Amino acid sequence: MDRQHDSQTVLAAxxxxxxxxGSITAVDNLSxxxxxxxxxxxxxxxxAGKTTSVNLLLGLAWPTTGTAELFGRSPREVAxxxxxxxMLQGAQLGGHARVSEVIALYSGYYPNPLALAEVLRTAGLExxxxxxxxxxxxxxxxxxxxxxxxxxxxxxxxxxEPSAGLDVESRRGxxxxxxxxxxxxxxxVLTTHYLEEADALADRIVVIHHGRIIAAGTPAAIKGTLAxxxxxxxxxxxxxQLRALTGVTSVKQDGPRLEIVAAQPEAVVFELLKLDSxxxxxxxxxxxxxxxxxxxTDETRVEKxx
Amino acid sequence: xxxxxIRQWSxxxxxxxxxxxxxxxxxxxxxxxxxxxxxxxxxxxxxxxFGLIFSHGQSRDILTYMLGTYGTFGIMAPxxxxxxxxxxxxxxxxxxxxxxxxxxxxxxxxxxxVAMSMLFALLIVILLFILGGLFGGVRLPRREWLxxxxxxxxxxxxxxxxxxxxxxxxxxxxxxxxINLIYMPMSFLSGLWVPLHFFPHWLRELALxxxxxxxxxxxxxxxxxxxxxxxxxxxxxxxxxxxxxxxFAQIGWRRIQDR
Numbered sequence: 001m002d003r004q005h006d007s008q009t010v011l012a013a014x015x016x017x018x019x020x021x022g023s024i025t026a027v028d029n030l031s032x033x034x035x036x037x038x039x040x041x042x043x044x045x046x047x048a049g050k051t052t053s054v055n056l057l058l059g060l061a062w063p064t065t066g067t068a069e070l071f072g073r074s075p076r077e078v079a080x081x082x083x084x085x086x087m088l089q090g091a092q093l094g095g096h097a098r099v100s101e102v103i104a105l106y107s108g109y110y111p112n113p114l115a116l117a118e119v120l121r122t123a124g125l126e127x128x129x130x131x132x133x134x135x136x137x138x139x140x141x142x143x144x145x146x147x148x149x150x151x152x153x154x155x156x157x158x159x160x161e162p163s164a165g166l167d168v169e170s171r172r173g174x175x176x177x178x179x180x181x182x183x184x185x186x187x188x189v190l191t192t193h194y195l196e197e198a199d200a201l202a203d204r205i206v207v208i209h210h211g212r213i214i215a216a217g218t219p220a221a222i223k224g225t226l227a228x229x230x231x232x233x234x235x236x237x238x239x240x241q242l243r244a245l246t247g248v249t250s251v252k253q254d255g256p257r258l259e260i261v262a263a264q265p266e267a268v269v270f271e272l273l274k275l276d277s278x279x280x281x282x283x284x285x286x287x288x289x290x291x292x293x294x295x296x297t298d299e300t301r302v303e304k305x306x
Numbered sequence: 307x308x309x310x311x312i313r314q315w316s317x318x319x320x321x322x323x324x325x326x327x328x329x330x331x332x333x334x335x336x337x338x339x340x341x342x343x344x345x346x347x348x349x350x351x352x353x354x355x356f357g358l359i360f361s362h363g364q365s366r367d368i369l370t371y372m373l374g375t376y377g378t379f380g381i382m383a384p385x386x387x388x389x390x391x392x393x394x395x396x397x398x399x400x401x402x403x404x405x406x407x408x409x410x411x412x413x414x415x416x417x418x419x420v421a422m423s424m425l426f427a428l429l430i431v432i433l434l435f436i437l438g439g440l441f442g443g444v445r446l447p448r449r450e451w452l453x454x455x456x457x458x459x460x461x462x463x464x465x466x467x468x469x470x471x472x473x474x475x476x477x478x479x480x481x482x483x484x485i486n487l488i489y490m491p492m493s494f495l496s497g498l499w500v501p502l503h504f505f506p507h508w509l510r511e512l513a514l515x516x517x518x519x520x521x522x523x524x525x526x527x528x529x530x531x532x533x534x535x536x537x538x539x540x541x542x543x544x545x546x547x548x549x550x551x552x553x554f555a556q557i558g559w560r561r562i563q564d565r
Contacts, residue, residue, distance in 0.1 A: 021565075058407050062564055081409040082315065088407065091400035096337035097330060105330050108323055109409045111315045132337075148404070158407075 009036040010072075011156050011187055012057050017066035019052055019211075026052040028211035029066070034156070034189055039182055041202035042191040043222070049211035050191035051089055054160050057189070058086055070156070082110055085154035087145045089161045089191075093133050099144060100129035103151050110152030122177055123147035124170070139170050146174070150181065157181065159190040163197060175200055195226055229265040232257050233282045237275055245271050257281065320411065327414045328421035335388060335422055345387070345426055349380025350433045352499075358442055367531070369442040371501070374525035377434055377458045378518055379498040384426035385462040386485050388419050389469025394481035397473070397562070412559075416470065423462040431455045446529060453528040461521040464544050467551035468517070474558025492518050502533070517547045 012034040019027040027049045034040050034057075042050045055061040056068045059075030070080045093102070100116060107113035120126050123143045128136070136144060142165055149157055159178075163171045178201055182188065192198050198205045199219040207215040207222060215225055228249060234257055235242075242251045242260060247268055249261045262268045265284050272279055335341050357372045396402045405415055435451065438444040446454075469485065476484050493499060495509065496518035502510050513519040520540040526532045527540075 060403055060406060060565075078409045078411060079315075081407065084407070086404075086407045088400055088403055091404050093401070094399065095334050097334050101330065101333075105326055106408055108326050111319065145404075148408075152409070 010034065011036055012071070012189070013069045014053065014056060014063075015067045015069070017053075017056055017063045017068055019049075019056060019061060020064045026211055027056065027063075030208075030211065030213060031066075032206065032213070034187060036155075036187055037182075037185060038203045039178070039188045039190065039201055041198035041205045041219075042189065042208055043193065043195060043198045043205050044191075044208035045193055048193075048208045050193075050208055051160055052211070053208065054086075054158055054189065054191060058084070058158060060088075082152070083154055084156045084158065085149035085152050086158040087149040087160060087162055089164065091145055093136075093141050093144055096132045096134060098130050098132055099125060099136070099147075102133060102144065103129075103147055106148045107151045110154075112153050113151055114153045119147050119151045122150060122180070124173055124177065138165050139167065142166055143170070143174075146177070155187060157186055157188045159188060161191055161193075163192070163194075171197075195223065199223055224263075228261050228263055230285050231260040231262060231265050231268060231272075231282070232285075233260075233272065233279055234258075235272065235276045235279045237272070237279075241275070242272075323410060324414045324417050327410070327418035331418040331422040332425050335384070335392075335426070341384075341387060342426075345380075345383045346429060346433065348383065349376045349430055350437060352376050352379070353434055353437055356499075358437065366443055366445070369438050369444050370446065370529050371526065371531050373434055373438050373444065373454065374529060374531065375498045375501075375522050377431060377454070377525060378461065378496075378522040379493050380430040380434065381423075381427040381458045381462050382465045382489060382493070382518060384430075385423040385465035386469045386472075386489050387482070388423050388426075389466050390472040390476075390485040390488075391469075391478075391481045392419060393470060393473025394476050395478040398478035402562070419470075420463070420466050423466050424459050427459045427462045428455075431458050450529050454525050457521070457525045457528060461524070461544075464517045464521070464548045464551070467548045467555065471551045471554035471558065474555050474562065492516050495519075496522060498522060517544055520544050520547075 010033045014027075014030055014032040016029055016031055017027055018025060018029050030049070030053060032053065042053060044050050052061060056063055057070065057075060059068070059070075059081075068075055071083060073080050075081070097105075100120075103116060103119055107116070107119070114122075116129070120129060123146045125140070125143055125147055128140060133141070133144065142162075146159075146162065149159065162178075163174055166174060175197075178188065178190075190198075190201065199222075202219055205215075205217065205219055205222040206213055207226070215222055217225075232254065237258075239251050239253065239258070242248060242258065245268060247262050247264050249263065251258060251260050253259075260268060269282065269284065353372055353376045357369050357376070361368045393402070396405075402415075406412070431454075435455070468488070472484060472488070473481060496502075496513050496516045497505070498518060502513055502519075505513075520543045523532050523535060524537065524540045524544075527537055
């Protein structure tokens with residue numbers, strides 16, 4: 001098949017989807033394409049609407065308005081679901097069945113499942129096949145969920161917070177497993193609230209906040225936007241004066257100190273010292289991802305009003 | 307991806323999914339001591355204590371009667387707990403979501419639990435019949451043994467439906483308590499522990515509203531020990547009861563789907 005054409009194929013899409021739970025809007029008029037062969041990361045803080053977006057694509061939730069499509073069809077058709085696999089957040093496996101029995105059960109749902117040995121190898125469960133599920137550790141259960149997602153040899157894999165609860169070492173192992181799956185041509189959607197994880201794995205990152213897409217692009221581009229620094233200091237300058245400085249994303253009062261978020265802190269500090277020689281208690285640190293998200297949403301608000 | 311020949315899905319594959327799901331469910335529950343032990347031991351121990359030991363030397367009729375009543379008591383448990391607690395837990399633990407995302411027909415999930423309940427019912431029937439027949443000297447024509455067994459095994463269905471309706475609604479934590487609050491009083495009030503004619507009249511009337519009473523009466527009438535009420539009334543009651551429970555379960559399922 002023509003490669004160029006192939007990568008343009010949309011496997012899953014949200015088209016102007018909103019999802020409301022009572023008065024809460026979890027997803028707000030969101031449109032999203034997942035193209036063949038890519039790893040798409042949905043990045044956002046907790047409660048941003050990442051899981052709801054995935055659940056809408058999987059048919060676990062139904063859009064209030066708009067449509068969710070898998071392979072151009074309803075996610076609720078059994079035939080459509082034979083082409084996907086999903087690792088759901090918060091799924092707690094249990095019971096006295098053995099690891100290999102659970103995998104065999106789930107493999108049996110699919111027409112062309114992977115061989116058990118391959119599933120065990122990819123998910124890092126070798127040597128655990130006869131262990132009852134109840135006796136697995138948290139990380140092992142997480143790997144079993146991964147195994148169940150991929151055992152059906154799906155074209156499209158959904159991984160919702162896949163590395164939650166994994167230690168650093170298993171996370172690295174998990175990442176290399178995902179990269180191997182990508183090399184084998186699989187399309188993946190993963191949600192995470194770690195920029196590092198999205199950066200390490202994804203071809204494309206979509207940043208979601210309050211149910212909306214606030215940024216989308218390559219990991220390099222997103223990292224540039226999100227890599228914000230936090231400057232804290234005591235100064236006579238007013239909030240308004242600080243906001244007027246170039247390169248300042250946001251400013252807020254934090255007790256007696258002022259807190260400035262900026263992408264290039266050096267230039268801002270230089271300006272600050274020029275304007276206020278009495279400035280003291282200066283501190284520059286990395287901004288938390290939540291603050292960076294906030295900065296992004298502030299920016300979009302400014303752009304909108306401008 | 308290097309997938310060799312893509313195999314097509316046929317009805318045989320679907321049948322396989324149903325059977326494997328049932329097999330997995332049955333072995334899973336059999337290996338869970340908290341489920342399997344009380345389910346298999348309570349009816350048999352009650353039969354041994356209150357039938358074989360306490361009624362020793364009395365007529366075999368009591369032992370025959372108790373096959374019907376403790377049999378009913380026994381087969382209710384795997385259905386009520388398997389569905390009521392099982393569905394509530396699997397819903398809460400995200401296992402139901404995992405199965406909904408996997409290409410498993412939703413009915414395979416229900417079928418597996420029905421099959422599990424019936425297999426447990428079969429084990430309970432075998433255990434009780436061995437106790438009654440070999441140690442209690444109960445003698446029945448083969449037709450009646452089989453009729454009673456079939457009643458008790460098919461009789462799990464209304465309780466599967468009741469358990470499903472409960473399991474779709476209540477939280478996993480509350481489910482065991484709620485099922486027990488249904489199971490124990492219903493067993494007592496349906497005359498499964500103490501025959502109804504020891505009850506005051508108004509309490510006997512209450513039994514007419516309970517599915518366990520009607521199932522026990524079908525079983526007892528097969529061995530000619532019913533209370534004289536009509537066989538078809540009991541069957542119709544159980545059918546209507548099952549349909550109402552399934553309707554409630556369906557409403558619960560829609561609520562889960564439309565989330």
